[in-house]
Amino acid sequence: MSEAQTLAEKVFSELATAIVRGELAPGEKLSEQALVTRYGGSRAPIREAIQKLEARNLVVRVPHAGARVVSLSLEELRDIYEVRLELESMACRLAAERMSDADISALEKLLEEHARSIEADQGLSYYQKSGNLDFHYRIIEGSKNSRLHQMLCGDLYHIIRMYRYRTSTSSERPLQALKEHQGIVEAIKSRDPQLAELLMRRHIQVSLTNLETRLAHEARH
Amino acid sequence: MSEAQTLAEKVFSELATAIVRGELAPGEKLSEQALVTRYGGSRAPIREAIQKLEARNLVVRVPHAGARVVSLSLEELRDIYEVRLELESMACRLAAERMSDADISALEKLLEEHARSIEADQGLSYYQKSGNLDFHYRIIEGSKNSRLHQMLCGDLYHIIRMYRYRTSTSSERPLQALKEHQGIVEAIKSRDPQLAELLMRRHIQVSLTNLETRLAHEARH
DNA sequence: TTATTTAGGATTGTCGACAATCTATGTCTG
């Protein structure tokens, strides 16, 4: 991913991927001593790594009590999706205004690749998972708003990916998703910000709706 | 503000307010040694405080080169305002859906106080400054979205307040602002999310527009 | 038995020193 210039960054990177992949369960405690024996080094860089994880909302630290992998309630997860929905819709609107023609044609080529990929493995399409992310990532970049990029890619996506196993959304309907992606690109190409935003909002809304029904279901227990 | 359970938190708190107040200029370097001699303690808690500042985007740290107070370009500042505009508009829409009746009547009382305050000191209204913040803060709380609250109050507002001296917006037109606030509350009271969002968007948009004209002006040099 | 208290152990916060890296000054060479 990114080359670590310091031990703390290296440990941070490894821990972050471990958390996102679920190798460290939500709520699990991160003992500094244990991390020292596992990753080597001393406690100083480990503490720094933990604090970096806290900065990205991947762990929660309470003074004199240590750090634990973040464990989100369904309500907090709903909150995150809600914000993501808004910010990505915004990004799509801005992308329709600010993407260069070269960016747009590159985006079209990406979708053509996705189409071929889906056709090849008959909708099984494991590639679509990262492909989906790639598409959304390019839209966010296309907004030309660095802070927006930072918020979506730096903070929210890690957590969303971390809880992906619960909400089985996009990877189930690759063809439908592709069509929606194509519609979005079409709107961007015709420089229609309002339409682009609307289509992206609908595209993401299904995830939020799925989550909320699940939330309502679990609330019944 | 908040009681510090540890030395690192205390130093962080003091440094944060110092940065927001402009006592530490943007781009100024934060030498660990200098901070040790100033705030006492050893380098460990100072480093932790600096890292916490980095987490809130108040300083920028580069490995082996130290930390500096964040110095935003006008483009980055525009990006931040753009995101804030979107998120606060969203918060206002959600507030219209989710605020309790008690919350709303409390909000009305707040505006009545503001009205009296403005009448008292004839639009000079130094109180309006914090009052303005207070109003926006309550709307954000009214969204009942913890993550949204965290993003707006935790991250964006510190930076916006830090650069407030440049953009002289709201404190100049307290009466106009109050009327806009009243319109927003009216929309919330009548449970009209779309209207509430629209009014809040317009209310904040003037800040963004001011900033962008200034940006265009400075770009000419 | 249950609730409270009180050591004991373990964990986190802090400290001072050492190692690795960067920056600035001055020198040398073309």
Place this chain on the structure above:
DNA sequence: CAGACATAGATTGTCGACAATCCTAAATAA
């Protein structure tokens, strides 16, 4: 004179140990 290079100083990253705090569990009392 300009620019590359090397050395010296300062700054940051890392280490191991100590102090402060919390969590656990045994012991005591109601």
